[in-house]
Amino acid sequence: xxxxxxxxxxxxxxxxxxxxxxxxxxxxxxxxxxxxxxxxxxxxxxxxxxxxxxxxxxxxxxxxxxxxxxxxxxxxxxxxxxxxxxxxxxxxxxxxxxxxxxxxxxxxxxxxxxxxxxxxxxxxxxxxxxxxxxxxxxxxxxxxxxxxxxxxxxxxxxxxxxxxxxxxxxxxxxxxxxxxxxxxxxxxxxxxxxxxxxxxxxxxxxxxxxxxxxxxxxxxxxxxxxxxxxxxxxxxxxxxxxxxxxxxxxxxxxxxxxxxxxxxxxxxxxxxxxxxxxxxxxxxxxxxxxxxxxxxxxxxxxxxxxxxxxxxxxxxxxxxxxxxxxxxxxxxxxxxxxxxxxxxxxxxxxxxxxxxxxxxxxxxxxxxxxxxxxxxxxxxxxxxxxxxxxxxxxxxxxxxxxxxxxxxxxxxxxxxxxxxxxxxxxxxxxxxxxxxxxxxxxxxxxxxxxxxxxxxxxxxxxxxxxxxxxxxxxxxxxxxxxxxxxxxxxxxxxxxxxxxxxxx
Numbered sequence: 001x002x003x004x005x006x007x008x009x010x011x012x013x014x015x016x017x018x019x020x021x022x023x024x025x026x027x028x029x030x031x032x033x034x035x036x037x038x039x040x041x042x043x044x045x046x047x048x049x050x051x052x053x054x055x056x057x058x059x060x061x062x063x064x065x066x067x068x069x070x071x072x073x074x075x076x077x078x079x080x081x082x083x084x085x086x087x088x089x090x091x092x093x094x095x096x097x098x099x100x101x102x103x104x105x106x107x108x109x110x111x112x113x114x115x116x117x118x119x120x121x122x123x124x125x126x127x128x129x130x131x132x133x134x135x136x137x138x139x140x141x142x143x144x145x146x147x148x149x150x151x152x153x154x155x156x157x158x159x160x161x162x163x164x165x166x167x168x169x170x171x172x173x174x175x176x177x178x179x180x181x182x183x184x185x186x187x188x189x190x191x192x193x194x195x196x197x198x199x200x201x202x203x204x205x206x207x208x209x210x211x212x213x214x215x216x217x218x219x220x221x222x223x224x225x226x227x228x229x230x231x232x233x234x235x236x237x238x239x240x241x242x243x244x245x246x247x248x249x250x251x252x253x254x255x256x257x258x259x260x261x262x263x264x265x266x267x268x269x270x271x272x273x274x275x276x277x278x279x280x281x282x283x284x285x286x287x288x289x290x291x292x293x294x295x296x297x298x299x300x301x302x303x304x305x306x307x308x309x310x311x312x313x314x315x316x317x318x319x320x321x322x323x324x325x326x327x328x329x330x331x332x333x334x335x336x337x338x339x340x341x342x343x344x345x346x347x348x349x350x351x352x353x354x355x356x357x358x359x360x361x362x363x364x365x366x367x368x369x370x371x372x373x374x375x376x377x378x379x380x381x382x383x384x385x386x387x388x389x390x391x392x393x394x395x396x397x398x399x400x401x402x403x404x405x406x407x408x409x410x411x412x413x414x415x416x417x418x419x420x421x422x423x424x425x426x427x428x429x430x431x432x433x434x435x436x437x438x439x440x441x442x443x444x445x446x447x448x449x450x451x452x453x454x455x456x457x458x459x460x461x462x463x464x465x466x467x468x469x470x471x472x473x474x475x476x477x478x479x480x481x482x483x484x485x486x487x488x489x490x491x492x493x494x495x496x497x498x499x500x501x502x503x504x
C-alpha cells in the first residue's frame with residue numbers, strides 16, 4: 001500500500017445489523033479527498049476524473065459496511081474516461097489500484113474477438129484478474145511468515161554446513177550382558193581401547209558441546225554474509241514430467257473439473273536430485289520451499305476469490321476501438337460482437353476459472369478511449385447503460401507539461417537525475433530549460449500526432465542521448481540543461497520535417 005496520509009479516519013454508520021470487517025481495512029482510512037490528494041502526487045490536473053474514481057473506490061468500502069439485506073443490491077458505478085492519448089487515463093487507473101490494494105488488471109479491448117473467432121475471449125480478463133488476486137494474497141501471506149521461513153532456512157543451511165556428529169555405537173560386553181558394557185574406540189594412534197559407557201557418554205557430551213560452539217560461530221558467519229560463496233550440496237524436488245507444464249486447458253474450459261494438468265501433477269510422483277550450489281543460491285531455493293510449506297494455498301485461493309468478487313477492478317483500455325458506427329447495413333462482427341460478449345461480464349454473470357466460479361456483479365469496470373473516430377453513443381445501448389459515469393479528460397497544455405516535469409514525485413526530470421547520479425554526476429534543469437522542453441513537446445504534438453505527455457519522453461530522450469552515452473567516460477560531472485542547450489540540440493530536428501517524423 002502506498003504511504004498515504006492516514007488522517008481523517010471516517011467512522012461507518014452504525015446499523016441494526018453489524019457490518020462485516022472489510023477485507024481491505026485501509027480503505028476506511030482513505031476518504032475521497034485523500035484519494036484525490038494521493039493521485040495528485042503523480043498525476044497533473046484531470047480533477048473531475050480523479051473525483052469520480054475516488055468516489056467509486058470509496059463506495060466499495062461503503063458497500064461492505066451496508067446491511068446484509070441490501071448489500072448485494074448495491075452495484076458499482078462503472079466509469080468511462082474519455083480523452084486523447086497521453087492525458088493520464090491509464091495512469092489514474094494504475095495508481096488507483098496501487099492505492100486501494102485491490103486486485104487489478106489492465107486489458108485492451110482491441111485484443112478480444114467475438115466467440116467463435118480466433119483471439120482472446122472476454123472471459124479471460126476474469127481469469128487474469130483471479131491470477132493477479134492470488135499472487136497479491138500469496139505475497140501478503142508470505143510477508144507475514146517470512147521471518148519464520150528465514151529462521152528455518154538458517155537452520156537448514158547450518159545442518160548442511162555442519163552435519164550432526166554420528167553417535168558412537170556400543171559393542172556387546174565380552175563377559176555377557178551383566179555389568180558395565182565397554183565400548184571399543186579407536187584412538188588417534190590407531191590403538192583399540194575399551195571404554196565404559198560412562199566414559200563414552202562424557203565424550204559424546206564433550207563432542208556435542210564442541211559441535212554447538214562451532215555451529216554458533218558458523219551462524220554468526222552466515223548472518224554476516226561471509227559464507228555466501230561456499231558450496232554445499234542440497235536436495236531439490238522437481239516434477240519428473242515437464243510436458244505437463246504445456247497441458248493447459250483451452251479457453252472457456254479452465255474450471256476445476258477439467259484441469260487435467262494439475263490433476264496429473266498431483267497424482268504423479270515427484271523426483272529429487274542433488275545439486276551443488278553456493279550458499280547464496282541455496283538460501284533462495286530453501287526459502288522458496290519453506291514459504292510454500294508455511295502458506296496454505298487453499299486459504300489464499302478462497303480469500304483471493306472473495307477479493308475479486310467484492311473489490312476487483314478491471315481497466316478496459318481502447319474501448320473506442322470496438323465502437324463502430326451505428327446504422328450500417330449489417331453488424332460489425334469484429335466490433336459489435338465483442339461488445340455483446342462484454343455485456344454479460346460487465347452486467348454480472350458467473351465465470352468459470354481454474355480456481356472456481358467467480359461472480360462479476362460487483363467488480364468495478366473502468367473503461368477508457370480517445371473516441372476521436374467514434375462516440376460513446378456508438379457503443380451498443382446495453383453496454384452504454386452499464387457505464388453510467390462518463391468523465392472527459394482535458395487535453396494537456398504547455399503549462400501542464402511544465403508541471404508534469406516538475407511536480408509529480410515520479411517526474412521525468414527526477415528520473416533522469418537519478419540515472420545520471422548513478423554515474424557519479426549531477427544533472428540540473430533551469431526553469432527556462434524546462435519551459436523550452438515543454439514548448440518543443442507541444443509544438444511537435446501540434447505538427448504530428450498528438451500523443452500527450454508521452455511526447456515528453458521522446459523529447460527528453462533526444463535531448464540527453466549524447467549525455468547518457470558519453471557520461472561514463474566524461475570528465476564533466478555537473479550537467480545543466482538550460483534553454484540554450486535545448487534549442488541547440490533540438491531545434492534543428494524540430495525544423496527539419498524528415499528528422500522530426502523519424503526522431504520525435
